[in-house]
Amino acid sequence: MKTTGGLASRLLVSASSVFEELAPERKPLFSPPLGLTLAVTAAAVVSFAKGVVACTAALAGGVVLASWGKGFKAWISVVLASLLFSLAVTVPLLAVAAEPSSAAPAAFLAVLRAVSAAAVFTGFAVCLGWRGVVEGLGGLGMQELAFSLGLLLKYIPIFLRDLAGILAAREARAVRKGLKLSWTLLASAAGEVLVRGYARVEALRMALEARNFTGSAFTVERRARLSKVEVALLAYTLSIAAAAWWSI
Amino acid sequence: MSKLAVVGARFSYPGGFEALKGASFSLREGEIVGVLGPSGCGKTTLLLVAAGLLEPLEGEVLLDGEPLRDQLPEARKKLGIVFQEPDDQLFNPTVKDELAFALRQLGLSEATVDEKVKAVAAALGLTHLLNKPAFALSGGEKKRVAIASVLVYDPEVLLLDEPTAYLDSRWKKALESLLIELKASGAAVAVATHDVDFAARVTDRVYLMVDGRVAAEGPAREILSDERLLSEAGLEPPGPVAAFKALRGVGRPPLRFEELRATLAATLARRFAFRSRSRLPRSSHRFNR
Numbered sequence: 042m043k044t045t046g047g048l049a050s051r052l053l054v055s056a057s058s059v060f061e062e063l064a065p066e067r068k069p070l071f072s073p074p075l076g077l078t079l080a081v082t083a084a085a086v087v088s089f090a091k092g093v094v095a096c097t098a099a100l101a102g103g104v105v106l107a108s109w110g111k112g113f114k115a116w117i118s119v120v121l122a123s124l125l126f127s128l129a130v131t132v133p134l135l136a137v138a139a140e141p142s143s144a145a146p147a148a149f150l151a152v153l154r155a156v157s158a159a160a161v162f163t164g165f166a167v168c169l170g171w172r173g174v175v176e177g178l179g180g181l182g183m184q185e186l187a188f189s190l191g192l193l194l195k196y197i198p199i200f201l202r203d204l205a206g207i208l209a210a211r212e213a214r215a216v217r218k219g220l221k222l223s224w225t226l227l228a229s230a231a232g233e234v235l236v237r238g239y240a241r242v243e244a245l246r247m248a249l250e251a252r253n254f255t256g257s258a259f260t261v262e263r264r265a266r267l268s269k270v271e272v273a274l275l276a277y278t279l280s281i282a283a284a285a286w287w288s289i
Numbered sequence: 290m291s292k293l294a295v296v297g298a299r300f301s302y303p304g305g306f307e308a309l310k311g312a313s314f315s316l317r318e319g320e321i322v323g324v325l326g327p328s329g330c331g332k333t334t335l336l337l338v339a340a341g342l343l344e345p346l347e348g349e350v351l352l353d354g355e356p357l358r359d360q361l362p363e364a365r366k367k368l369g370i371v372f373q374e375p376d377d378q379l380f381n382p383t384v385k386d387e388l389a390f391a392l393r394q395l396g397l398s399e400a401t402v403d404e405k406v407k408a409v410a411a412a413l414g415l416t417h418l419l420n421k422p423a424f425a426l427s428g429g430e431k432k433r434v435a436i437a438s439v440l441v442y443d444p445e446v447l448l449l450d451e452p453t454a455y456l457d458s459r460w461k462k463a464l465e466s467l468l469i470e471l472k473a474s475g476a477a478v479a480v481a482t483h484d485v486d487f488a489a490r491v492t493d494r495v496y497l498m499v500d501g502r503v504a505a506e507g508p509a510r511e512i513l514s515d516e517r518l519l520s521e522a523g524l525e526p527p528g529p530v531a532a533f534k535a536l537r538g539v540g541r542p543p544l545r546f547e548e549l550r551a552t553l554a555a556t557l558a559r560r561f562a563f564r565s566r567s568r569l570p571r572s573s574h575r576f577n578r
Contacts, residue, residue, distance in 0.1 A: 171382065171422075172382040172383060172422070175382055176382075191380070191381065191382050192380055194382070195379075195380055195381075195382070195422075195423070195424055198424060199376060199424060241377070244372065244374070244377035244378075245377070245380060247337065247342040247343075247372075247377075248372065248377060248378045248379075248380055249380070250342055250362075250365070251340060251342060251365065251368070251369075251370050252365070252390055252391040252394060252438070252439075252442075
């Protein structure tokens with residue numbers, strides 16, 4: 042969606058587009074419960090890896106998965122955001138370190154861990170789609186969490202687009218333009234967003250009540266045998282785990 | 290006996306806005322009832338109260354003659370409500386999950402769920418959208434999904450809030466046919482709308498709401514041809530009534546029974562008065578002669 046609004050509203054619309062891109066129409070490319078388990082395992086082992094091999098493998102695997110799942114744009118957005126945030130944490134630490142030159146490798150590894158964990162998880166998520174992630178949680182026996190996540194994933198883009206709409210309406214009536222104004226308007230829109238959020242929660246409560254909600258809304262297809270792709274993904278995740286374990 | 294009745298309901302929203310001020314409403318089996326009125330008159334609140342989703346501060350909701358609150362949640366299977374805003378109603382990851390939600394809650398087998406979902410999706414032109422996330426659909430498609438998500442479990446009472454909003458003329462016509470089929474099958478249907486043309490085509494009876502109260506109630510043909518009543522409720526008469534008025538050029542809708550009787554009485558009275566006036570001189574003339 043293109044917008045002519047200010048920076049803040051453009052940022053919000055872009056963020057909601059990422060969520061929408063991660064919700065493809067097609068079915069997940071592999072079993073959601075297995076895919077989710079592998080995604081969490083790979084991201085977790087990479088987060089604690091002491092060597093660069095596991096991190097690089099995770100990063101490369103993320104690229105392959107994102108390309109396969111045809112969601113490279115969403116993948117790169119998440120990877121760049123995690124790079125930005127991890128740099129924002131590590132660079133100031135380097136500045137205050139007693140010996141910045143000796144702290145640099147550790148800082149580099151910290152950034153690499155964060156980015157590669159985000160990369161591999163997002164790669165799996167792109168292939169599964171939000172629906173697959175939610176189904177995966179349901180398949181792993183976390184029905185209520187799956188349902189809550191399903192609602193969250195539906196409402197985040199709506200919430201972001203609402204906020205972008207409020208901002209665009211305010212910016213259209215503003216005499217001045219600029220970054221400072223965008224962020225001031227964003228802060229002033231918070232109250233309206235809260236009120237709308239309350240109205241949405243009440244509407245959701247009624248929608249759930251109206252259709253006999255009991256908490257068991259998800260059914261997941263269970264298969265006894267793994268496909269070739271699933272075996273390959275399992276082997277890939279185990280190799281990352283092994284690399285991280287032996288600190289290569 | 291009414292299938293569903295709201296008796297003297299009062300309701301205020303947090304903040305003090307009194308949306309219903311003693312509104313009453315009833316719905317019989319095999320009947321389509323229209324709830325008409327301007328925006329903010331309490332139509333939506335009346336339907337939410339009727340569906341048992343809002344608890345009235347005063348008054349009562351009766352389903353099959355018994356208080357609805359004593360029958361919940363079992364009675365939910367008999368009631369279906371389509372919200373005004375489809376975004377408020379749709380909360381599942383895909384259209385298929387949305388349509389299957391209520392059926393799965395009812396404990397039906399996946400094969401039955403699949404069969405019913407496909408049937409309702411075909412009826413409302415949603416087959417090609419089944420695997421799409423609901424938030425990625427257009428307004429009209431979302432509205433059709435919202436309607437299908439309720440129709441799929443065959444509720445005995447169907448409450449539709451602005452069902453024609455977002456729908457183009459093709460789907461309005463399809464909805465009309467669906468409602469008429471539902472009526473024929475014995476369902477009780479209430480439609481809150483300010484689309485008087487749609488109401489004129491599908492409803493049997495109409496409640497006209499103004500400021501949280503029912504200002505008038507009666508057969509749709511009668512209420513919807515009363516320009517004065519409609520004007521008081523801030524509504525325009527349906528297209529055919531307006532066209533008839535324009536063609537007649539007399540500035541009034543067809544006569545109602547009471548008006549017809551009054552007109553006839555006045556005409557007869559004038560006629561008798563004329564005859565008695567015209568006879569008097571003749572008889573006096575005769576007398577004089």
